[in-house]
Amino acid sequence: DAKTTQPNSMESNEEEPVHLPCNHSTISGTDYIHWYRQLPSQGPEYVIHGLTSNVNNRMASLAIAEDRKSSTLILHRATLRDAAVYYCILRSNYKLTFGKGTLLTVNP
């Protein structure tokens, strides 16, 4: 599976937007970009995914670079409940390969 690179940690303030970057320079044409997050001591949960176009859902937005070598997960207004590890994953088959992710801390 193609690899992704994310910052180890990021910090945000409550009710401010958060932009979580992900680099995936070796992405192939069939790879979808998926984001999951994991709250402490819980299983991961799906956040969003996309292929080429930017995507929005109730949880977040996903901005994908034109060359698809990077993407950014956008939380429009961070809350304390958004504190989690965020994983950017390239998926071309049924498997998910988790990297180290970004630990997001949200300050009140």
Place this chain on the structure above:
Amino acid sequence: GAVVSQHPSRVICKSGTSVKIECRSLDFQATTMFWYRQFPKKSLMLMATSNEGSKATYEQGVEKDKFLINHASLTLSTLTVTSAHPEDSSFYICSATTSNSYEQYFGPGTRLTVT
């Protein structure tokens, strides 16, 4: 949304005994279930993939005789850790998906401690 449960949520067992962990899809039929292991402050590592009615496919380095997986129905998969040792202590997480879904639905995890 789709719900996946795991039982037990935490278990402590003695070294040398076997432990069974159940993973259930509560409101959908899962064609495929996955088992992951996560050590403290580490990422999830896929152990195996199981499809209903067929043998599980194990990832490289995962001992199939030690981690027995049974996917007997479209709503239940079990992971049995046989002859558990302290180094098997970990957070075990299952997920489930359907053939036409882009999403994996994860269970809450089972914390196994082997003493």
